Amino acid sequence: MYSSIIVAVDVAQIDRAESILLKASALSSPDGRITLVNVIEEVPGYLTIEIPDDLMMTARTDSETRLRALRDRVGVNAGIEIRNGSPAREILTAAEANNADLIIIASHKPDLSNYFIGATADRVVRHAKCSVLVDR
Template sequence: MYSKILVPVDVGEPEMTQLALDAALALARTNGGAQLRLINVQPLVPVAFIDYIPPNFDEEMRETAEKELAALTAAIDLPRERVTSTVRFGAVYPEVLAEAEDWGADLIVVGSHRPTMATYLLGSNAKTIVRHAKCSVLVVRK
C-alpha cells in the first residue's frame, strides 16, 4: 500500500519520535518492501545572532543531527537499504512537506502531542502537515 514512508524526527522529543517510528515500522513491515526516511529539521539561526555564533555553527548542528539520526536508523529492524535519513534547515512543516514531495513519499507518519489551548491558538506542525501534505498523513498520539 505504501512504498515510501517519511518520518519527521525531533530528537528532543524521544517519546513522540518512538511512537511515530513504531507506527511507521509496522506499516513498512506490512507493506513488504516499503522504504523509511527519517527527517530532522534544524532551525535557522536568526540574522540578529549571526555575530554571536561560531562561523561553522550550522555545520556543527548538521553533524550532531546526522549522528543522532544515524543512531536511530541503526536501531530500526529493516534492511539498511530501506532506511535513510536527511537533515534540513528551516521551519519544520515547510521542510517536511518539501522533503515528502522531493523524495516522493506516499505517507508521512508524524508524532503529535494531544491538543492544548496553545496549539488551538498558535497551531502545530502536525496540523499544518496534515492540512497541506500532497500525500497521506498518519498522526500518532499517545
Template sequence: MSYSTILVPVAPGHGDEAGRAMEVARSLLSPDGSIAVVSVLEELPRYLTAEVYALEPVVEESQEAVAEELVSEFSAPDVQIVTRRGHATRTILGLAKECGHDCIVIASAQPGWEHFLLGSTAAGVVRHAHCSVHVVRTRDTTGAS
C-alpha cells in the same frame, strides 16, 4: 493500507515519540517499501546575520551530531537518514513532495490551547501535505495544559 515511501520527521533531541512514530511507520510500510527519517534544524532569524556567520561551525557540528544520533538509533537497510536546515513544516512538506513520499508519519504532543488539537508543525503538515498523514499522539512532557 500500506505505503511504499514513508517520511518520518523527528525533532532534534527527540524522545520516545520518535520510536513510536517509527513503529507506526513500520506497521504501514509495504514489504518492499522504504522509510526516510528527517530531522530539521530551524534556521536562525535573519536579524542575526552577523552572528550567523560566526555560529556556522556550531550549526554544522550540531547538524552532524543530529545525523549521527539518527543513524545510531534508526539505521536499517530500508531507512534513509536526512538532516536539513530550515523551517520545519515547509522543509518536511518540500521533502515529501520532492521525493514522492506517499505517507508522512509525524508525532504530535498533546498541546496546550495555543494549538488546540495538534502541535504547530504537525498541524501545518496535516493541512498542507499532498499525501496521507498519520499523526501519532504523544503526551506533552512540558507540563503545558
C-alpha cells in the same frame, strides 16, 4: 501498505521517534522506502552574530548521529535526510521529493495557540498532498 513513508523526527524528542519509526515499518510495503527527516531551523539574521560559526554544522552532525543510532536501535532500513528551514515546509518538501504516500509525525501536547495538534503537525496536516498519521 505504503510504498514511500516520511518519518518526521525532532531529535530533541528522539524517544517519541522510536514508536513512530516502528509504526512506519509496520505500514510499509515489503519493497517500500522509509525516510527519516529532521529539520534544523535556521537562525534569524539578527542572532547570527551572537552564535558560534559552526553551530549549524554541529547541529547537523548531531542530528545525523542521533538518527543513525535510532535507525540502528530499531533495526529498520531507512534513509536519512537533514534539512534546514521551516520544519513544516521542509517536511512537506521532503515528502514531495520522495514521492511519499504517507507522512508520520509526532505531536507534542498543545498549548492554547494550537489546541488540537502541535503547530508543525498542524501545518503538515493542512498542506500535505498525501496521507498524514499524527502520533500522540
